[in-house]
Amino acid sequence: MLSRLVRSLLLALTLAVAGAATAHAADSLTLTAGADATEEVPVAITATWNLTSESRLFITAKPGGSLGCAANYQADDANSDDVAYNRNATLGAGTTTANYTLNEPGSLVLCAYLQDSSSDGTPRAVQRLDVPVRSARATLALNAPARVGAGQKFAVSVPVTAELERFVFVTIKPAGGRGCESAYSLEDPNSDDVLYNRGAQGTQTLSGDWTASSIAGSYLLCGYVQEGTGDLTPEATASATVAVGPDPCAAATTALTKAQKAVKTAESAVSRNRTLWKRYDKRARRAHGAARRSLARKARTYKSRYRSAVRSRSKARAKLATAQAGKVAACGS
Numbered sequence: 001m002l003s004r005l006v007r008s009l010l011l012a013l014t015l016a017v018a019g020a021a022t023a024h025a026a027d028s029l030t031l032t033a034g035a036d037a038t039e040e041v042p043v044a045i046t047a048t049w050n051l052t053s054e055s056r057l058f059i060t061a062k063p064g065g066s067l068g069c070a071a072n073y074q075a076d077d078a079n080s081d082d083v084a085y086n087r088n089a090t091l092g093a094g095t096t097t098a099n100y101t102l103n104e105p106g107s108l109v110l111c112a113y114l115q116d117s118s119s120d121g122t123p124r125a126v127q128r129l130d131v132p133v134r135s136a137r138a139t140l141a142l143n144a145p146a147r148v149g150a151g152q153k154f155a156v157s158v159p160v161t162a163e164l165e166r167f168v169f170v171t172i173k174p175a176g177g178r179g180c181e182s183a184y185s186l187e188d189p190n191s192d193d194v195l196y197n198r199g200a201q202g203t204q205t206l207s208g209d210w211t212a213s214s215i216a217g218s219y220l221l222c223g224y225v226q227e228g229t230g231d232l233t234p235e236a237t238a239s240a241t242v243a244v245g246p247d248p249c250a251a252a253t254t255a256l257t258k259a260q261k262a263v264k265t266a267e268s269a270v271s272r273n274r275t276l277w278k279r280y281d282k283r284a285r286r287a288h289g290a291a292r293r294s295l296a297r298k299a300r301t302y303k304s305r306y307r308s309a310v311r312s313r314s315k316a317r318a319k320l321a322t323a324q325a326g327k328v329a330a331c332g333s
Contacts, residue, residue, distance in 0.1 A: 026052050029125035031059075031112045037133045040164055042099035045083055047112050047127075050093050055114045055124050059084040061100050064107025069128045072121050073113040080111065089114055105135040136164040138225040138235035147243040148212045154242070156194055158206040162225055166235065170195035170208055170223045172242075180222035180239045183232045187222050194221065216245030252323070252330035259316070259323035266313035273306035 027050065034044040047057055058073040060080035070076035084098045102108050108131040115123040143157040160168055169184040171191035181187040195208030213219065219242045226234040277299055284295035 026050075027055075027114060027124040029112055029114050029127045031110055031127045031129040033108075033110065033129060033131045037102070037108065037131050038163070039105045039133055039136055040101060040103055041136075042101045043108075043131065043133070044097055045100055045110060045129075046095060046097045047084070048093075048095040049089055049114055049125070051089055051091055051114065051124065054091050055089045055116055056118070057084055057087040057089045057096065058082075058113045058115065058118065059098060060111045061102075062109050062111075063102070063104075064109050064130060068109065069111035069126060071126070072123050073115060074119050074121070076111050076113070077118075083110065084112075086118060102133045105133050107131070108133050135233070136162070136166070136235055138162045138166060140168070140223050140225050140236040140238040142170065142221050142223045142238045142240040144221060144240050144242050147245070147247055149246075150214050150216055150244055151212060153209060153211045156208045156210060156221060156240075158195060158208065158223060159204075160200050160206060160225060160236075161203045162200050162235070165199055165201040166225050167228055167231075168195060168197040168200045168206055168223070168225055169193070169229075170221060172210060172219055172221050174213075175218040175220040175241055180220065180237065182237075183234055184224045184226060185230050185232070187224070188229075191222065195223075200225070212242070212244045218243050249327075249331040252327040256320075256323040256327045259320040262316040263313070263320050266309065266316040269309040270306065270313050273302050273309050277302035277306050 030048045032046045032048070037043040045059060045061075047059060049057070059082070060069075060073070060076050061083050062080045067079055070079075081100070083100045084096065087096055089096075100108075100110075110129040110131060112125075112127040112129075113123045114125040139159075139161045141159045143159070145154050148154045156170060158168065158170060162168075167184075169188075170193070171184070171187050172194050173191040178190070192210075194210045195206060197206055200206065221240045221242065223236075223238040224234045225236040280295050280299035280302060284292050284299050287295050
């Protein structure tokens with residue numbers, strides 16, 4: 001049988017353990033992060049607690065993935081960055097804020113621990129918060145003439161907006177093969193640089209000059225807004241095409257004008273030769289002897305010319321129809 005002293009000690013120990021358990025059960029911790037978390041921009045991380053006795057606060061951060069929060073700070077520390085280390089967590093209600101920057105978009109895992117020391121294996125409270133971190137925003141457009149002459153110098157206007165400081169690249173290559181690659185470093189080996197800008201931020205319009213190839217054809221412009229030359233995930237891309245060579249609409253318009261003049265000339269020849277044929281034929285019927293024979297020869301000559309002019313007019317009208325169709329195809333109207 002246990003002595004009264006032993007029973008008293010056991011009772012006191014039981015009450016102490018129960019009291020400690022009750023105290024730990026009353027400890028609480030919450031974790032919040034600032035709105036619109038963005039890569040490369042510090043995000044405010046706030047821990048709020050309610051403690052039955054003073055403790056220490058530890059907050060860690062790691063990129064999202066298979067790793068979550070370990071059971072205590074010491075176990076979590078090896079795979080994380082410190083956001084807050086050994087901060088005093090006062091008795092009762094309290095709060096503290098620290099900043100952390102994730103340099104790439106994705107998910108950020110935050111782990112907070114209230115424990116009596118960095119090596120404490122049984123935290124008073126543990127809290128996890130997953131924060132989505134978005135990519136910085138950007139827009140890009142490429143404005144270039146639709147057509148330029150071979151060897152002609154032309155300008156490319158590049159309106160760009162970049163939330164954070166970024167590189168802007170514009171390249172050019174013959175069109176018809178591969179389109180624009182997904183990032184500048186993949187595009188660069190097979191293209192020429194039109195624009196290479198290191199410090200675009202905010203809203204601005206950049207420009208680059210290029211001398212068109214001496215070889216006629218279609219050329220493809222590719223534009224990128226990204227963190228650097230090796231970045232494989234641009235924040236904005238754009239493309240445009242430039243035709244090098246004579247304007248087919250201008251050429252088609254010239255051909256149509258020429259065909260219209262040819263038809264007009266052919267119609268005049270038909271009218272003139274028909275008139276002369278009829279005139280000499282009428283005079284021959286009224287004349288006699290040598291005069292009649294001379295007039296009849298002239299009538300036959302102009303009749304032959306009339307028939308030849310009719311055939312030429314038919315060909316000219318066919319060419320006019322072709323030229324009209326060519327202008328519609330080249331100019332759209």
